[in-house]
Amino acid sequence: MTSRRSFLKRIGIGFPAFSLLGLASFSSKAQEPHFGSDNQKAAIKPVVLSTWKFGFAANEKAWEVLNSGGRALDAVEQGVQVSENDPKVTSVGLGGLPDREGKVSLDACIMDEKGNCGAVAYLQGIKNPIRVARLVMEKTPHIMLAGKGAQNFALSQGFSLENLLTEESKARWEKWKLESNSDSNPDKPEINVEDHDTIGMIALDKNGDLSGACTTSGLAWKMHGRVGDSPIIGAALYVDNEVGAATATGKGEAVMKSLGSFLIVEFMRQGMSPQEACEKAIRRITERQPDAKEFQVGYLAINKQGETGAYSIQKGFTYNAFDPNRKEQNTSGHRFETAIRTY
Numbered sequence: 001m002t003s004r005r006s007f008l009k010r011i012g013i014g015f016p017a018f019s020l021l022g023l024a025s026f027s028s029k030a031q032e033p034h035f036g037s038d039n040q041k042a043a044i045k046p047v048v049l050s051t052w053k054f055g056f057a058a059n060e061k062a063w064e065v066l067n068s069g070g071r072a073l074d075a076v077e078q079g080v081q082v083s084e085n086d087p088k089v090t091s092v093g094l095g096g097l098p099d100r101e102g103k104v105s106l107d108a109c110i111m112d113e114k115g116n117c118g119a120v121a122y123l124q125g126i127k128n129p130i131r132v133a134r135l136v137m138e139k140t141p142h143i144m145l146a147g148k149g150a151q152n153f154a155l156s157q158g159f160s161l162e163n164l165l166t167e168e169s170k171a172r173w174e175k176w177k178l179e180s181n182s183d184s185n186p187d188k189p190e191i192n193v194e195d196h197d198t199i200g201m202i203a204l205d206k207n208g209d210l211s212g213a214c215t216t217s218g219l220a221w222k223m224h225g226r227v228g229d230s231p232i233i234g235a236a237l238y239v240d241n242e243v244g245a246a247t248a249t250g251k252g253e254a255v256m257k258s259l260g261s262f263l264i265v266e267f268m269r270q271g272m273s274p275q276e277a278c279e280k281a282i283r284r285i286t287e288r289q290p291d292a293k294e295f296q297v298g299y300l301a302i303n304k305q306g307e308t309g310a311y312s313i314q315k316g317f318t319y320n321a322f323d324p325n326r327k328e329q330n331t332s333g334h335r336f337e338t339a340i341r342t343y
């Protein structure tokens with residue numbers, strides 16, 4: 001590996017190509033699940049992780065399902081609905097902050113232990129996009145429905161149209177419009193660094209199966225029609241029941257450029273712990289995206305043994321971790337400066 005690396009450097013293959021080859025060269029090791037001596041240990045289960053402080057209530061709901069022996073898929077679907085239904089959570093579902101035209105549009109995806117997945121993008125007027133995403137997975141031959149088609153599908157499944165723009169969110173949008181007129185950079189959407197953004201949730205159930213869900217109203221004041229990472233399988237969420245699961249929060253464009261959740265699962269397949277995999281995926285962003293200091297991305301990961309990881313670009317990324325021994329809210333380690341220096 002070392003000699004291959006130096007050979008590639010000597011012949012001047014650029015960094016992206018080198019990384020690709022580097023990944024390929026790991027592939028013989030990558031054939032085997034990484035757990036090695038961990039295989040001897042009993043897995044910690046059930047486990048559920050979710051993003052941000054507001055996700056604690058969502059974790060509590062998911063825990064009820066997991067602790068009573070329920071399926072991880074049901075746990076994550078029911079868990080994230082707690083945030084979707086809470087009008088005080090202004091980055092998900094009802095009460096989500098609108099785009100710059102004052103319209104609330106929602107993105108979500110879900111993935112189960114069999115590799116089945118479903119997603120909705122740019123869904124308007126339906127409070128629980130995660131339930132629609134699950135129905136797309138279970139009742140259609142497709143993986144993603146968007147816009148009017150997603151809304152029509154939801155209505156055909158018994159959902160009702162609702163006004164998702166609460167008075168509070170409307171007032172914030174009107175304030176933003178007034179202020180952005182005098183702003184030197186009025187087109188900049190709001191990037192949430194602390195205590196805000198998408199809820200991503202991943203879980204390992206008592207049966208040892210993994211699933212995940214992700215749901216959001218996206219960046220506040222985004223361009224009308226913008227879709228972020230949250231409905232993109234592999235970007236905001238990925239589950240491989242042989243290896244682990246990962247989810248993302250933060251600036252969707254940055255996550256989409258690196259397919260962060262898929263990357264983390266593949267890093268775990270190569271032998272990394274969930275923590276190492278999250279750190280390496282964050283470094284992939286900070287190395288390649290020169291404006292990374294200006295935005296936030298946070299990742300969570302879990303492996304088949306119930307080990308967990310969390311990492312973010314900036315300070316302030318909180319997450320919730322429940323397993324039989326703990327019910328905790330933590331702040332992820334972050335090492336932006338070190339990451340830049342070291343890599």
Ligand code: GLY
Nearest residue numbers: 218219228250252
């Ligand atoms: N991560 C949410 C978004 O960028 O839309």
